[in-house]
Amino acid sequence: MNEYTRNTRNKHHSLFVLGFIICFQITVAQEKAKYKLVIMDYESQLPVVGAHILSLDSTVLAVSDVEGLVWLNLDFGSHFMVSAIGYETATIQMENELHLIGLIPNSLELGEVEVKAKRQHKEEVLDKINLFPVSVIDIQRLKNRATNLNEVLSREAGTIIRNTGGLGSASTISLRGLEGNRVAIFLDGSPVNYTDGSFTLNDLPINLVERVEIYKGIIPAELGAPGIGGAVNIITKHIDHDYIDINYMVQSYNTHSGSFIYKKVINPTFELGFGGFLNYADNDYTMLSPFQPGLEIQRTHDRYESYGLGLAPKFNHVWFDEVRFELAYYTNYKEIQGIQQNIRHAHTHSQILQIEAEIEKEHFFSENLSFTYRMIAPIMWSSLVDTSLYRYDFSGDRFISPTGRGELGFYPNRSENLQQDFQHIVNFKYVPAKNHALNLNAVLRFSKNRPDDPLANEFAGQNITTFPADLGSNVTNLSYEFKSSHGKFSTQAGLSYYYFTTNGRNSNILGVGNVEQEQITYSVSRLGQNLSASYFFTTDLLFKAGFQHAYRLPAPNELYGDGLLQIAAPALRPEQSYNYTLGIMYEHRYSALRDLKVGLNLFHMDLTDMIQLRGNGVTTAFTNVGQARIQGIELEAKYDITENLYSFFNATYQEVRDSQESRPGTVGVKNPTFELRLPHIPWFFANYGLEYHLDNWLGTDTQTRVYYENQYVHEFFYEFELSANQDRSIPSAWTHHLGVEHSVWNDKLSCGLELRNITNELVINNFNNPLPGRTFRIKLRYTTF
């Protein structure tokens, strides 16, 4: 990651490695203003309570509270000191609205690190102190950019977002070669990819997000959810003072999105936040039909709308340090765009109502114990509506539906699906001594799934949709963390217990004829382990290593079938993986405004019992059929060519290969795909960017930034590469993007323009699903922060 913090008199510059590298500049007020400091222990990330903020003549200005929080009224650019017992005193220059200061324990003798400690930002703390391989994207640095969350994630090494269309289309995160359910998605630490998929990450405007943490290969215990390929944790914005943030973006294909946040601190113990967002897109781009050679199709049935509202009261220091509630409502409507056929009426819509409560307390009945509890209770309604009596071809001709009614399958649909979730997340952290910490985390989840479609049932003359299922799961993690007294070495070891039980009906079509469907109860438990370590060879050179033995429990939709063609598979075993990672990070500072950062990561995963959907041309079923070995390398580099010109580069080469020597279910029969690349997975991709930034170019308190970025994804095949005559592939794509941002009034009002895919390159990242071509965007934003 990278940040520029500067004003006309004093310029500071910092580049940080592991996170995603996007330049961003903040110009702060030159007059006296209220600034926020968060004082943290550089090693443990725990708040430092009672730290004194001193003027240069040692006058005490303020003292940090239990959260390490301090508010200061100071002149911009002025200096102050931070002093606390047991820590090196740091001298800081006021240059940001928000300072996250990592104080170095007295015993840590790391010379230059002291300098860094003065200017630690939260991301660097996470990048360097977190023992796990993690990349942190500071979305706040992109707050003026005309972009979205998927695109931000796609710039990251090892990460590809795979879409099937424009805004609102199905998309999955591919992380180090794994995707779908293998990559756990979290929103503020709560798993979200267990739902029916109604809510997609791209619904969330980036201005509601503070940062994104991408855990590669190893999922930290505190997230407490099964996933074997890593995890993405979206941290939404939580700012503890009054502010307003409102933005609106318009782009090609009649796409609109906007969001607002209003935050009010009523008194020191009570805050109220209110926010919302909207998305709308016609997605009416043209594409060449993958099924009808030469046919150009304009997508005319791909409209997408989504809206969200949230209300979040928060109480501070009411015995618990923090008690937070959140009530959120979300709804969407999506037309279904046909590719092989012209769908004109079928659509889906869904609603989610979610209640969330969270309590936190440091020193929970003990000075050394901290406690966090979170409860999340979403209720989701979703519906597929497909009742048309007619079907259409792309020339516009209408004909009666061959199946009698509906455009999609054999039966019309007007489904009424209900899913209720109840999640509890409990975390205890015990620090018995300065260099030791124990963490106990448990995630309990109860879920009810009640699908129903009376119309389809009536049309079929039997029950084909009403298959209720209940699910319960528990993931409990216990971890121990040790940091050496000199601060150079850290390690963590953990145990994870997975338990999963579900009860539902076998929707096997073998039961056609209104035969009572078999009730299936499925329970499984597993034990996983992880071990991580990091070591500072020098203050500039950090080494990390990690191991995890992880499981992914089968999802309900994989177990129960769909009542029609997908057969229930109640004997599925959890997928398991042994993950190994190694990373080296190097940072060299040439001057206050010029940095070089290079990171190199190696990873190796052995996956067994991979769950795949397989078909026989008539029916399908999930089965444990796959075994893969993933080996890869990621290279990241960020370099300030000059004080105003910044560049970044990352490249990922990953080999995801079939490691099954014998065919599944045979006694020693040669597997023809052994050692071949698993199909339909990108294996080489790279990003490069250049950014030029200027302050006060178009007036006082203005910032201007021009950037160019490109991404290359090499061709990959839809099937194993078996033949010299193979032509079903996803072609290489090299896309180029150009953008400019300009802000005035010290960044309070900004405008961002972006032209994506300048050359209108054909981009496909899922077979037979062409994506939008050249796209233009403009975004306006106003904030009081």
Added chain:
Amino acid sequence: MKRFKIALVSFSLVVAISCENSDDTDVNVGENQLLIHTAFESSSFLGTHEGLNNPEYTNSEAFEEVAYPYTYHFNNYVFVSPNFYGDVVKRYRLDETGNLTTDGQMVMEENSFPSNIYFTSETKAYISLKDKAKVVVFNPTTLEMTGEIDLLGTEYAIGTDNNPDPGAIIERDGKLFIALQQNNSFATSENGAYVLVVDESSLTIEKMISDTRLDWVGRPGMQETFTLAENGDIYVYCLGSFGYVQGQHHGFLRIKNGETEFDPGYVFNMTDLGIDGVEGGVTSHVNQAYYDGGNTMYVTAKAPALALDQDFFRERPFYSLKLDLINKTAEKLDIPLTNFYSGDITKLDEQLIFSVSSETAVGLYSYDLGTGQPSSTPGITVDGDPIYVMAIK
């Protein structure tokens, strides 16, 4: 099955099937004797092979196709119909050494589910567009489409939908017999067996015949749905909804020579037929078939007792059977049980060839018609499940 194997039978009745389709056809094929189509997860691969002289087949030079297409061999051509995975019917040419080259394509209507192809001559063939309720007439040499039979919304659709789901086709005595599958889902059909009778020259629909003793005429893509016996009788295979619908039955009906109605005196109900050596004693449906003349048909058929349909790799519920269509008997052959992605049968040099994906071997087993003995191991190992194997010699 989808190829023109019916033509391999050397009975030359007054069938409109041209002699080019028969085993005696002067196909200019030299070295390669077998067409092998293998199935993988997302694609399939079409190639040719020398035959039993070479014990190993790989896909290294094969052509990639959709996952589960229907493949038809006619003269020096191979046609691949994409099933519901696409709209383009591809044609390949077999050269003198039996090597394949791409040789044109036909773009069918959008989302039309091109399935069964039936060739009557070098200039005339029919293809069913299942999801468009159409049968299209085309010239297999020029690939020109010359006519169609549109069945959408006609009275021939049974049940709640508007599509009688045309499938397999055969022509006899100037009349086309078109299987109407009457599906009410992809894997199930309305009760009963339905066949459309059409005047071949004018494409005029004469009538729809039906029978309630068996259900769902035709295994999708399987040309042996209609088998023309030496005496001119047509045996009609009925799928019985793969065994998924209780009360439905699979087996054979018959349309006697000179008749255009089902023979009320004949039904071969395989669902209720006890077969010695078959787990559970019964079968649910036929996967592939080969008619060897003399009212003898070889099939691979699924024993539901061996299948949960949950793991298409590890479950191997398909037996190889020898059927006597007149006496309505079935005999289990000593060919290994095979899985969902295999089980095709062809004939090469007086041997039957069975494509097998078993627990111990994947490849082509031979069956000596003279001795009635199968090979103990595959004569040719195959990389990938051999969904189709056809003699092209």
